[in-house]
Each structure stands twice: as C-alpha cells, then as structure tokens.
Amino acid sequence: MSLDPYQLRKDFPILSETMPNGKPLVYLDNGATSQKPLSVIQATNDYYAKENANIHRGVYYLSQHATELFERTRIKTSHFFQAQCAKAIIFTRGTTDAINLVAQTYGRVNVSEGDEIVLSVQEHHSNLVPWQMLAREKRAFLKFIPILPDTTYDLSKLSEIITKRTKIVAISQMSNVTGTVHDLRKIIDRARQVGAKVLVDGAQAACHMPIHLVDLDVDFYAFSAHKMLGPTGVGVLFGKEEILEAMPPWLGGGDMIESVELESSTYAALPAKLEAGTPNIAGVIGFSHALDYLQKVGMQNIKNHERMLTEYALERFQKIGGLTLYGTEDLDKRGGVISFTLDGIHPHDVGSILDEEGVAIRVGHHCCQPLMKHFQIPGTCRASFYFYNTKEDIDVLIKSIEKVKSIFGRVVRK
Template identity: 95%
Template sequence: MSLDPYKLRLDFPILSETIPNGKPLVYLDNGATSQKPMSVIQATNDYYAKENANIHRGVYYLSQHATELFERTRIKTSHFFQAQCAKAIIFTRGTTDSINLVAQTYGRVNVSEGDEIVLSVQEHHSNLVPWQMLAREKKAFLKFIPIKEDTTYDLSKLNEIITKRTKIVAISQMSNVTGTVHDLSKIIDRVRQVGAKILVDGAQAACHMPIHLVDMDVDFYAFSAHKMLGPTGVGVLFGKEEILEAMPPWLGGGDMIESVELESSTYAALPAKLEAGTPNIAGVIGFSHALDYLQKVGMKNIKEHERMLTEYALERFHRIGGLTLYGTDDLEKRGGVVSFTLDGIHPHDVGSILDEEGVAIRVGHHCCQPLMKQLQIPGTCRASFYFYNTKEDIDALIQSIEKVKSIFGRVVRK
C-alpha cells in the first residue's frame, strides 16, 4: 500500500506552523532530526503528567507501571528490527553514545598495540572520533575504505584493507551527506573471513528502510530515536547477545550492579549491565509510540515514497545551471538525501536565503570534514526527506534556489 503524505502531515503539528515572517514551514532537514507526531508528543507528556516514577526499583504501582512501559519498548524495538532478542537491545542517549560504548568496552578489551580498526572516509564524526581516541590509547592503526567518484564504497582492495590484524570495522549503512546506501554484504563477508567484528552506524538508514538485524549478521548496530519520529536523547545499540555478555560495563552506578562491596562489585545481567543510572524514561516510552506509528505507515512504503521524492528532486535539480550534485544517480543506491553546491555561492548564504522563504535545510560540513576535504569543498547544502514531505515541498525548495541565484546574479552584475 502507498502512503498519503497529505493525510499523514495532519498528525504533525509543527508542519502546519509558519516561520516569524509568515512563510509556511517547509521542513527538509530530516537527516538531522525528524518531526514528531502528536501520538509521540502526547505519550511523553502523559508520562510526566500521569505516570512519572523511576523504573526497576519501586514496588509501588507507578514505578511498576513505568517499568512495564519502558521494557515493553525494548521488546517492541527488538521485534521491529528483527533482532536476536530483547536482551540484545541496549538503550543509550543516541548513536554517538552507542558507538562510544562499543569503543570503550569491546574496543578497550579486544584492541591491542598494532591492531587495525577499519572505517571509511565518509564517516560521521561520531563514527570516527571515538575510534581515533581508542587507536591513540591502544597504539592501533586506523585504515579507511575509500569511495568512488559516485560516493559508493570502493571495495577493489578490500582484502588489503581488512586483514587478520583487523579487530573492528565500523562503517555507515547510509551516508548522512550524500544519501548513498551501501551494500555491506561484501564487507561483512570479509569481516567474517578474518574473525573481526563489525559495527554499523545505522543513524540514517534505520529511519528510512526495513532493517533485519539477524539477516544482516552484524555484531553491533547503532541508531537514534529522534531521527525516526521519537524524542531526542534516546539511542539504541544492538549487539549480539554473546558479545554483549562478554563486554565489561562502560559506566558504573545504579541499576547496573548485582551486589556492591566497599572494594568490589558484581554486575547485573543484560541489558542492565550496560544501562547505568536513570535513563530517559519519557523518551523511551515516546519511542514506543514512534515505532507504532512507523509500523502503521510501513517501512517499505516509506522507502518507496522517499525514492519517488528523490527521483523527482534529482530531475528538477539537473535543470538548474551552476549547481553541482553529490552522490550517485542510481536510485537503488540512494536514500532521501540530496546534497548540492551552487557555483560561487557559499552554502551558508544559500541556507540563509532559503530560511527567509521558510525552507529549512542543513548547510555546512555535516560532521563529515574528511569527506569535504576529499571533495575539495567547504560544505554542501543538504535537503533530506521523510514520508511526510511532498512534491510541493521540493517545488518550494527549487523556487527558493532560483531566488538565491537571482539575488547573487544581481550582486555580481553590480
């Protein structure tokens, strides 16, 4: 079944808003965060208004009810992503937190001097800096999978990059800059051949397409709730149960212990061992309702709708003179993200003028400075779509870009 974005938009209060100058909001920054439907907003409000209590500790009704809602989300997340089991779902503060958890637990124990950590040249800083820190601490080596001109991974020398010295491969499934969706099967096969582990940064992919974690056969998968209709401050780390069991805790404190003596402690079973302290209870409960919403809309429907929008956007963009697009034209390898530059116009200037028209996009290096250096540009303008976007949103974007060109054309002529 196809989805109806016009009907679904009615569930998102902010999409009916106008910016201060009276222009209607055209929200095209979903790569940074998605908007929230009323069901998610209401669920988080209801928790604080009617259900607020700490979890896992209280014997009274409110605490037990909040615990049930929290743990129900864990089970729902496991089913939604077809994970190994609910215990393999660890709640964190976000994708960044999830990746740091793996680097500081699994990485610290298993990476030694002279070992290799493999990344790609287009990783988000969240999947780059933690590994730089670990490599520096352990005197390990960082190696990088290059990209082709169309920004897909260049796997021609994969066997030379991933070797028997490789301990961890940490790589994104979908680029937050270009929208390129990578087929990870060859990388995963090579990881298995050398006995390494693989972490997939799914921050962009998890919200736009069906993800079957068991079928993917990855060791770790990280993503954020706020990019898939949920509240901010909630992330998920999936890990194979046997690997998580062997990992030491990262943070010490309440709820992650079994017993505590003055000079030693024993740790709780999964998932509590890796979830120290009071979590974002309201956020996790809100995420449960986000998953319900996405389940109702259908991830396959979302993928197809965004593909239609991307095809329409690329067709319109190719007609604009002086505009450079980044990423592949192969829609089978691209998600709902379009990055571009305009000749002689800084991305920040483009973003500022578009804002005056009510069009919200992201400009800059998108936390991917090494990729920008390789592309030899200071940054890009990025429009990123979700299922509530329409062709009219893209038309508004195109019209605003034409206004940018008109304004700077007048400036040049003067």
C-alpha cells in the same frame, strides 16, 4: 500499499506552523532530526503528567507501570528490527553514545598495539572520533575504505584493507551527506573471514528502510530515536548477545549492579549491565509510540515514497545551471538525501536565503569534515526528506534556489 503524505502531515503539529516572517514551514532537514507526531508528543507528556516514577526499583504501582512501559519498548524495538532477542537491545542517549560504548568496552578489551580498526572516508564524526581516541590509546592503526566517484564504497582492495590484524570494522549503512546506501555484504563477509567484528552506524538507514538485523548479521548496530519520530536523548545499541555478555560495563552506578561491597562489585545481567543510572524514561516511552506509528505507515512504504521524492527532486535539480550534485545517480543505491553546491555561492548564504522563504535545510560539513576535504569543498547544502514531505515541498525548494541565484546574479553584476 502507498502512503498519503497529505493525510499523515495532519499528525505533525509543527508542519502546519508559519515561520516568524509569515512563510509556511517547508521542513527538509530530516537527516538531522525528524518531526514528531502528536501521539509521540502526548505519550511523553502523559508520562510526566500521569505516570512519572523511576523504573526497576519501586514496588508501588507507578514504578511498576513505568517499568512495564519501558521494557515493552525494548521488546517492541527487538521485534521491529528483527533482532536476536530483547536482551540484545541496549538503550543509550543516541547513536554517538552507542558507538562510544562499543569503543570503550569491546574496543578497550580487544584492541591491542598494532591492531587495525577499519572505517571509511565518509564516516560521520560520531563514527570516527571514538575510534581515533581508541587507536591513540591502544597504539592501533586506522585504515579506511575509499569511495568511488559515485560515492559508493570502493571494494577493489578490500582484502588489503581488512586483514588478520583487523579487530573492528565500523561503517555507515547510509551516508548522511550524499544519501548513498551501501551494500555491506562483501564488507561483512570479509570481516568474518579474518575474525573481525562489524559495527554499523545505522543512524540514517534505520529511519528510512526496513532493517532486519538477524539477516544483516552484524555484531553491533547503532541508531537514534529522534531521527525516526521519537524524542531526542534516546538511542539504541544492538549487539549480539554473546558479545554483549562478554563486554565489561562502561559506566558504573545504579541499576547495573548485582551486589556492591566497599572494594568490589558484581554486575547485573543484560541489558542492565550496560544501562547505568536513570535512563530517559519518557523518551523511551515516546519512542514506543514512534515505532507504532512507523509500523502503521510501513517502512517499505516510506522507502518507496522517499525514492519517488528523490527521483523528482533530482530531475528538477539537474535543470538548474551552476549546481553540482553529490552522490550516486542510481536510485537503488541512495536514500532521500540530496547534497548540492551552487557555483560561487557559500552554502551558508544559500541556507540563509532559503530560510527567508520558510525552507529549512542543513548547510555546512554535516559532521563529515574528511568527506568535505575529499570533495575539496568547505561544505554542501543538504535537503533530506521523510514520508511527510511532498512534491510541493520540493517545488518550493527549487523556486527558492532560483531566488538565491537571482540575488547573487544581481550582486555579481553590480
């Protein structure tokens, strides 16, 4: 089945908004955050208006009902991503929080002086800085999987990078800069050979394609709700149950304890052990409705629609003189993200002029400064698509880029 973006757009109030300058909004910054359908907005509002109570603690109706809605979302998330079990789903504040949780719990216990942590040169800062901090504390070494000119992983020396000293391999499934979707199978298999654990940053992939966590067979998988129609401030860490069971808590406080004495405590079972304090209840309930919406649309349909948009956009981009594209040309190895630069024009200038046309893209280093240094550029312009985007959105983008070139052409001539 295919999806109808024109019909689906009606569910997103912001997509019919007009910008202060009178231009219709063309939202192409989905790599940063997605827009929210009315069902998610209403569910979040309804919680505060009709269902507001803390969870796991009260015996009264509102508390029990809020707890039920919260825990149903955990089960729904487990089913949506075909995880091992609901107890393997840990709610966090986002992908960044989830990765830090693993670094500060599993990492602190299992990484020692002289051990190795393997990353790639294209990681988001959220999947780089936590491991830098851990390596510095433990006197461990960071090693990096390089990328090929087409921005796919260079696995030619994988056995030299992932060795018996490797304890953790932390890699992204889809680049937030280039949209490159990586085949992780060889990396996971090599990690298994040496007994290393694998964490996958799924912040970009989880919202754009079907993810089967049991089949993927990773030890940890992290993603954010706000990139897949849900509220901000909610993330998910999947971990294999036996690994999570052995991990110590990261944060101490309410809800993660079994009993507390003045000088010692015992901890609750999963998942509570790793979810200290009052969570973002409204956000998690809103995320439940986001999952319902995505289930209705179909993740394979979303992937197919974005492939069509990406193919169309790349064809049009390649006709623009003085424009450089970053990422693979193989549509089987990329998602709906396109990064580009215009010769002699700073990305911030491009973004500002596009904003005058109502076009919202992201410009800068995209929290990937090492990758920008690899490309030897200060940053890129990034257009990122979702299922509610259309070919007309891309046409407006292309027309706006031509306006940028025209303006700077006049400036150069003067």
